[in-house]
Amino acid sequence: MAEVPRRGPYICGIDAAFDVVSGKWKGLILWELDAHGVRRFSELRRGLPGVSEKMLTQHLREMEADGLVHREVYAEVPPRVEYSLTEHGHTLNKALEPLGAWGIERMGREGSERAVVVETPHG
Amino acid sequence: MAEVPRRGPYICGIDAAFDVVSGKWKGLILWELDAHGVRRFSELRRGLPGVSEKMLTQHLREMEADGLVHREVYAEVPPRVEYSLTEHGHTLNKALEPLGAWGIERMGREGSERAVVVETPHG
DNA sequence: TCGCTCCCTTACTAAAAGGTAAGTACCGCA
DNA sequence: TGCGGTACTTACCTTTTAGTAAGGGAGCGA
Numbered sequence: 001m002a003e004v005p006r007r008g009p010y011i012c013g014i015d016a017a018f019d020v021v022s023g024k025w026k027g028l029i030l031w032e033l034d035a036h037g038v039r040r041f042s043e044l045r046r047g048l049p050g051v052s053e054k055m056l057t058q059h060l061r062e063m064e065a066d067g068l069v070h071r072e073v074y075a076e077v078p079p080r081v082e083y084s085l086t087e088h089g090h091t092l093n094k095a096l097e098p099l100g101a102w103g104i105e106r107m108g109r110e111g112s113e114r115a116v117v118v119e120t121p122h123g
Numbered sequence: 124m125a126e127v128p129r130r131g132p133y134i135c136g137i138d139a140a141f142d143v144v145s146g147k148w149k150g151l152i153l154w155e156l157d158a159h160g161v162r163r164f165s166e167l168r169r170g171l172p173g174v175s176e177k178m179l180t181q182h183l184r185e186m187e188a189d190g191l192v193h194r195e196v197y198a199e200v201p202p203r204v205e206y207s208l209t210e211h212g213h214t215l216n217k218a219l220e221p222l223g224a225w226g227i228e229r230m231g232r233e234g235s236e237r238a239v240v241v242e243t244p245h246g
Numbered sequence: 247t248c249g250c251t252c253c254c255t256t257a258c259t260a261a262a263a264g265g266t267a268a269g270t271a272c273c274g275c276a
Numbered sequence: 277t278g279c280g281g282t283a284c285t286t287a288c289c290t291t292t293t294a295g296t297a298a299g300g301g302a303g304c305g306a
Contacts, residue, residue, distance in 0.1 A: 011151060012227075013226030016226035018150060028138075031137070067232075095225035100135060
């Protein structure tokens with residue numbers, strides 16, 4: 001239901017890549033899986049402070065359908081599911097690195113040029 | 124009004140960078156301005172098929188506030204406004220290049236693996 | 247037996263993003 | 277006098293995205 005067809009005719013590569021990483025937590029999921037290699041559902045949940053179970057499931061399903069993550073289900077009785085990055089997920093993460101570096105530079109610029117207070121709102 | 128505070132405490136650089144490029148047309152605007160150097164409002168509108176005036180204005184304003192585009196207004200009588208990328212806009216575009224390349228590869232994979240037709244709908 | 251953990255699913259609701267359409271002020275052209 | 281072009285702004289509505297809350301089935305400790 002919530003599954004939109006997506007994968008429409010893309011105008012450029014950015015467009016196609018954004019289609020796959022747009023979503024509030026997808027970047028973080030990618031990061032977590034890259035940093036830890038393999039993670040269980042509940043581990044991811046704890047690693048992404050504030051994510052709801054619904055969104056985590058939904059994003060993981062979409063990323064699985066997009067070939068970014070691998071989902072391994074163990075037919076045990078306390079159910080166990082392990083998530084890891086596929087090769088495409090790893091290359092995507094690599095491709096995101098320069099963007100992350102740009103973002104970090106930007107955070108530094110904001111802090112120095114505009115002296116934006118990001119801490120406690122009424123401190 | 125539509126201006127959300129944004130610039131919240133970011134978790135990582137990707138987060139900060141995404142805050143700045145998330146928006147249906149921002150990637151394309153960046154691309155257009157990078158390709159042409161300087162563009163007028165109506166030129167951008169024609170270059171982004173399907174964009175509404177409202178969205179184009181809104182995105183350009185946000186990108187200006189984020190220090191990505193420069194806006195030059197000429198006090199002429201048919202009003203003339205020219206947009207161009209700032210240096211930060213250029214570096215952002217550079218940082219997006221690997222992601223674009225990844226997206227293009229992905230489009231190729233989809234085309235071969237799933238045989239999705241992405242070409243001109245009616246010739 | 248109760249409640250806890252695990253990994254989800256479903257329904258409902260709120261917020262954000264985006265689209266449509268109209269209005270603004272000025273000019274040149276026919 | 278009316279139309280089109282320029283660069284927007286505003287109001288209203290729809291779509292998309294995300295959050296909240298609840299349930300489900302099975303084992304395990306108290």
